[in-house]
Amino acid sequence: MSQIRHALTVKREDDFAKWYQEVISAADMAEESGVRGCMVIKPWGYGIWERIQRLLDDRIKAAGVQNTYFPIFIPLANFEREADHVEGFAKEMAVVTHHRLIADGEGGLIPDPEAKLEEPLVVRPTSETIIGDAMARWVQSWRDLPLLLNQWGNVVRWEMRTRMFLRTSEFLWQEGHTAHATPGDAKSETERALEMYRACAEEDLALPVIAGEKPENERFPGAVETWSIEAMMQDGKALQAGTSHYLGTNFAEAAGIQYQDREGTQQFAHTTSWGVSTRMIGGVIMTHGDDDGLRVPPRIAPHQIVILPMLRDKPEDEAVLSYCEEVRASLASQSAMGEPVRVLLDKTPGKASAKRWDWVRKGAPIILEVGPRDMEGGKVAMLRRDALWNADSGKPNMQFIAREKFASQAASLLEDIQASLFAEAASRRDANITRGIKEWGEVEAFYQGGSKYPGWLEVQWSRPTGEALEKVVEQLKSLKLTFRNVPRDAGAADGACIFTGEPAVERILIARAY
């Protein structure tokens, strides 16, 4: 019996946190920048983000939302208008106080005391306030509504503890901001955005998610309702992968977003905001990664098929290369999942067998290796990243296929890989949500039971608020647990609240979380 020699040095089950970091460096996705909490996103990581951007941007535009760009610097006063918003963000703000540097006389530079800003600018942690200002100018009449805007950009939040992709001080995201005439319209938009995120996560990133409403204590500062999609990582922890907020008139009142209705009366608009970020990439890693590195779902893979020619510094190399080029061209002319197939002929120097492992770690969905004898036989040697190993031999499960046959199957193979990554994650997720817990004692037993990756619980509760809720949150915290959301499609409650014993009103998910 052969021993499989994995491409990574750390296994998931040995040290999940260390494994996560190794995937990022081994797949060459990102690296530390030397600036606290900030990372350099390298081509493979950024390429994945560009794919997510492209696919999500299409969905955003299909909903009639238009892209805009607002400044990264926001006047401090904007933040002071909405009390909860201030409260929520004040502690993690980067603040610009000077506009010039001056020599300190010791060879260094310091902010010029003469160049102090009268009003400090904050680096945006989110753009509700500055977009709200614009909306107040742009909205006059009911005819101006709904106003549907989106922005792709970066934001900064001075986090205490950072982890690459999952929580960085600076991150890339998309933030939608909309204004509507009625609460109903705004809530519909909140739901639409949430559903858009669900579809993007599940169909594009192959991340099974649970869409639902956040409880009061998990709301966005200033929001009336916060909804999220929650994904389960391989260690059983939850990752909030996207949020959508119904803001009521809170921000409209703070910024003065008012319109005249058909009767000529001044009304406050109802606004929403919704966003997903580069955090999703962390979710892809922790959902689809394995002990050989990343596995990128084909829809978001910068290269779906990588062709590695086996070159030997001999005259016959040229023929192999042109054969590979023919294979590349025939694949690139095809479509898979509604887009041209993305194929890379990797001509970088080096042995194909060694380069293979780089692409395995990066997680290219299909790797083709082509040597002189493949060429003679009109074949290609194919590896599926999602089914890398032959369990019997302990070696990579290389399949030799006639090139025409592979070409005719390529699109459906990619679809198949996309589907199987989703199915694998979905069945793991489903197997790790436990229902039917009736008492708090069972919750304690469940999470103290020694299971390394205990997963989630769905429990019934009476939705306490205020102090009663705080008490429950503290109770959860003692087990490092948090509320995730009240799933949109969870069944109706039919029992007692596990916290208060009162009749339950809904079902809510409990988990450890990133």
Place this chain on the structure above:
RNA sequence: CGGGACGUAGCGCAGUCUGGUAGCGCAUCACACUGGGGGUGUGGGGGUCGUAGGUUCGAAUCCUAUCGUCCCGACCA
């Protein structure tokens, strides 16, 4: 921000306690042999030891400060 650990070649580490020519493995480069799959051999290249001060004849090693990273906690849209 509190507690702990750490920073030495691209990656992983030893050396630090007890100051005295900066090392090992992998990777990389050259050449040769290989050639249906992470090959072998021989020979090279690469580091002002995170940064800045200090102590000393001499500092990776001792002291101080600072920046960054990881783990635990607090915080977290």
